[in-house]
Every structure is written in C-alpha cells, then in structure tokens.
Amino acid sequence: MTLIRLSSGRTILIDINIRQPSDDVRDVLKDLRERLKEDEEGRPYVDVMVLSHPDQDHCRGLRDHFCLGPLIDYPTQGEASKIVIREMWSSPLVFRRASKHHTLSEDARAWNKEAKRRVALFREEGELEDGDRILIMGEDSDGKTDDILDIVVKTDERITAVAGKHEDNFSGLLLAPMAADDEEDAEELSKNESSIIINYSVGTGAVPDAVKFLSGGDAEVYIWEKQWNRHKDDISALEYDLLSTPHHCSWHTLSWHSWSKMKEDAEVSEGARKALSRTRDGAHIVASSCPINDDDNDPPCIRAKREYEAIAKEANGKFLNTSVHPNEKNPEPMVFEVTSGGVKAKWKAAAAPAAAAAFGSQPLSHG
Numbered sequence: 101m102t103l104i105r106l107s108s109g110r111t112i113l114i115d116i117n118i119r120q121p122s123d124d125v126r127d128v129l130k131d132l133r134e135r136l137k138e139d140e141e142g143r144p145y146v147d148v149m150v151l152s153h154p155d156q157d158h159c160r161g162l163r164d165h166f167c168l169g170p171l172i173d174y175p176t177q178g179e180a181s182k183i184v185i186r187e188m189w190s191s192p193l194v195f196r197r198a199s200k201h202h203t204l205s206e207d208a209r210a211w212n213k214e215a216k217r218r219v220a221l222f223r224e225e226g227e228l229e230d231g232d233r234i235l236i237m238g239e240d241s242d243g244k245t246d247d248i249l250d251i252v253v254k255t256d257e258r259i260t261a262v263a264g265k266h267e268d269n270f271s272g273l274l275l276a277p278m279a280a281d282d283e284e285d286a287e288e289l290s291k292n293e294s295s296i297i298i299n300y301s302v303g304t305g306a307v308p309d310a311v312k313f314l315s316g317g318d319a320e321v322y323i324w325e326k327q328w329n330r331h332k333d334d335i336s337a338l339e340y341d342l343l344s345t346p347h348h349c350s351w352h353t354l355s356w357h358s359w360s361k362m363k364e365d366a367e368v369s370e371g372a373r374k375a376l377s378r379t380r381d382g383a384h385i386v387a388s389s390c391p392i393n394d395d396d397n398d399p400p401c402i403r404a405k406r407e408y409e410a411i412a413k414e415a416n417g418k419f420l421n422t423s424v425h426p427n428e429k430n431p432e433p434m435v436f437e438v439t440s441g442g443v444k445a446k447w448k449a450a451a452a453p454a455a456a457a458a459f460g461s462q463p464l465s466h467g
Contacts, residue, residue: 101128102315102344102388103135103146107269107304107438110147110262111136114315118161129165131433136183143167143174145184145230147263150237152317153194153295154208162207168214171231187233187263189253189296190215192240193277197294222251233263237296238277255279256330256337259298269303269310273337276316276323278330288322295319295346297327299337302438311438312380314340318347321356324372331375338378341443342386342436345408346376349387349421350399359403360396368407379415382442387421391428 102114113132121127136144149166151159167174167182175182188211195204195212204212218234228234228251236252239245245252253259259272276297280286295317303310316323324346331337351359354373357366379385385408389400398404400421409419423431426447435446 106267108267112148113146114150115152115158116161117157118165143184145186148187148189149185150189151211154204156205159207159211163210168210184231186230188215189235189237191237191277191296193238222248237274271301273299275327304438304440307440310440311341311443312339313342315344316346320352321369321372324375325369328371328375335378338375339380341380342384345387348389348399349404351401351404354404354407359398359401377411381415383415383417385412385419391423392421
C-alpha cells in the first residue's frame with residue numbers, strides 16, 4: 101500500500117494488503133494508523149482511498165479495518181476503531197472486467213457495495229459529506245454514468261480536489277481505465293489487468309509540481325502500449341520522479357512473452373518500455389513485491405528488475421524493492437519527502453514530512 105500525505109495534511113491511500121502480523125509478516129496496519137489523524141469524534145481517517153483494482157492482495161483487510169456504510173452506524177471499538185474513508189476513488193469498469201475473468205473476494209465485493217451505496221446517495225441527494233463522498237474513475241459503458249457526471253473523472257482529466265477540498269499543490273492525472281476503441285479492444289481490455297492508473301503531481305508550498313508519482317496497479321503490457329500510443333506526442337503525461345512498478349515487478353508489464361518458458365529469448369515490448377521509462381532526473385523506481393530472485397517466478401521477475409534497473413540508471417536514479425528495505429529480515433516502510441528540489445528518500449520516518457509518499461513494506465504473495 102502507498103500513503104500520500106500532502107502539504108495540507110490531507111491523505112490519499114492507494115490499495116491495502118493487511119494480513120495478521122507474525123514473525124515474517126509486518127504489522128502494516130500499525131504502520132498505517134500511526135500515520136493517520138483522527139477527526140473530532142476520535143475516528144481515524146483517510147481523506148481519500150483509491151482501489152487500483154479488486155485483486156485480494158490490493159484490498160485485503162478492508163472489511164475488518166475500515167468503516168463501510170453510513171457514519172451514523174460507525175462502530176466504536178476503542179483503540180481498535182475502524183478507519184473512516186472520507187472519499188472513495190473507484191472505477192466500475194475495473195470491477196466489470198475483474199468479475200468476467202475471476203471471482204471477486206469478499207473484500208472486493210464489500211468495496212463495490214460501498215461504492216454503489218455512495219453513488220446511489222449522490223443520485224438521491226446531489227451533494228455528499230465526508231464518509232459518503234465518491235469519485236468515479238472513468239466513464240461507465242452504455243451511458244450508465246451520464247446522469248452523475250459531477251462525480252465522474254474522465255480519462256485524461258485532472259483531479260485537483262481531495263475529499264471536496266481544493267489543493268493548490270496537488271493534482272492527479274487519470275490515465276486509465278480507458279474506454280474501448282472497438283470490440284477487439286474491449287475484449288483485450290477485459291482480459292488485461294485494467295487498473296486505475298494515475299500520475300500524481302505533489303508539490304510544496306512554493307512549487308505546485310515538484311514531484312510526479314506514477315501509480316499503475318497491476319496494469320500489464322497491453323495497457324502500457326496503449327498509454328504510449330496515446331501520449332507519445334505529449335510525454336509529460338507519463339513522466340515521473342517516482343514509479344511504483346506495475347504488477348509487483350512482473351515481466352508481463354513489459355513483454356507479451358513468458359519469462360519462465362522463453363527466458364532470455366523473451367523480448368521487451370518497445371511501446372510498454374517507452375511508456376514506463378519517462379523518467380525525470382534522479383527518478384526512483386520501487387518494486388512493491390517479494391524479494392526478487394533469479395528464478396522462474398513472475399511476479400516478481402528478475403528480468404523485469406533488470407529492465408527497471410536500466411531505466412533508473414539512464415536517469416541517474418535508483419531501483420528499490422520494499423521487501424528488502426532496509427534489509428530482508430526487518431523490512432520497514434519506504435518514505436520519500438517532496439521538496440522544492442524534487443523527491444528525497446527519508447528512510448528514518450520518525451518525523452513525518454510535510455508531503456510524502458510512504459510505500460508499505462509488506463511483501464506480497466501471488467498464486
């Protein structure tokens with residue numbers, strides 16, 4: 101999971117994977133709650149939560165640790181009280197594509213149900229308060245969102261408000277999910293991991309666009325080829341100082357070929373690599389994944405790691421892996437501070453920076 105804290109103090113949480121802590125599973129819920137404020141009722145909250153796509157390893161723990169439903173029904177549980185989501189950023193397209201090709205988990209279904217509750221409330225009342233707010237990422241098919249365009253963010257539009265509050269030093273450019281160009285494209289989008297992709301611009305008081313953070317969930321090669329074709333004449337849409345490698349450093353983000361079957365004969369997609377190599381000087385590329393070993397696993401994949409290392413080197417930047425930071429035995433959250441000079445790594449996170457992105461160091465497992 102990734103937590104962005106803006107200079108205003110407002111927070112944006114991207115995905116969660118909260119598991120029961122053990123000797124080899126970090127207590128990421130504790131990490132998160134330590135970084136959150138409480139409202140006047142003593143309830144911990146995030147201003148915005150984004151679910152990139154509904155795979156279980158991106159929403160695990162939602163029902164157990166987050167408040168779903170009207171705040172009037174908020175369950176008071178002392179120190180174990182649930183986290184309020186003031187505003188959801190959700191895409192109906194992501195859920196439709198996911199349900200066609202695999203079964204949604206209970207946490208994913210709970211997110212979808214809560215999103216539908218908030219949309220229905222908007223249709224009924226026209227204006228929403230904290231705890232009921234929602235923005236829809238991308239238009240739904242067949243005109244299903246035409247009557248709620250006030251809460252719809254269209255592809256290639258910018259978001260400049262967080263939980264209804266305008267931010268001078270923040271914007272988010274929505275790059276995906278994308279509408280299909282034709283029936284063949286629709287089928288490919290259905291089969292692909294069509295995650296929400298947002299390029300976040302996070303600034304300081306003096307510099308509105310100090311750092312760009314590209315977050316793409318589990319989007320795979322087809323999506324990144326489309327991104328390149330769409331933005332190759334204006335690459336600023338894809339530029340970044342900080343990248344969370346899509347699909348946990350999977351080779352399928354960069355290639356149509358199977359790594360386990362073809363090994364070094366597997367070829368990189370030129371379009372996907374171009375889309376994911378729009379680095380700014382000194383860029384950091386972060387793989388949120390298990391340790392990356394030279395084996396057949398994918399994700400994470402050693403060949404993808406090599407590509408990202410090369411991309412980072414071209415920008416005089418760094419490639420990093422959350423599960424071995426600062427070491428594999430005791431991983432800790434990565435913290436990056438936004439300054440007028442760009443992005444700065446702050447590995448000792450005791451003092452919270454004014455504006456930062458904190459990557460959860462929870463290793464992720466994939467079947």
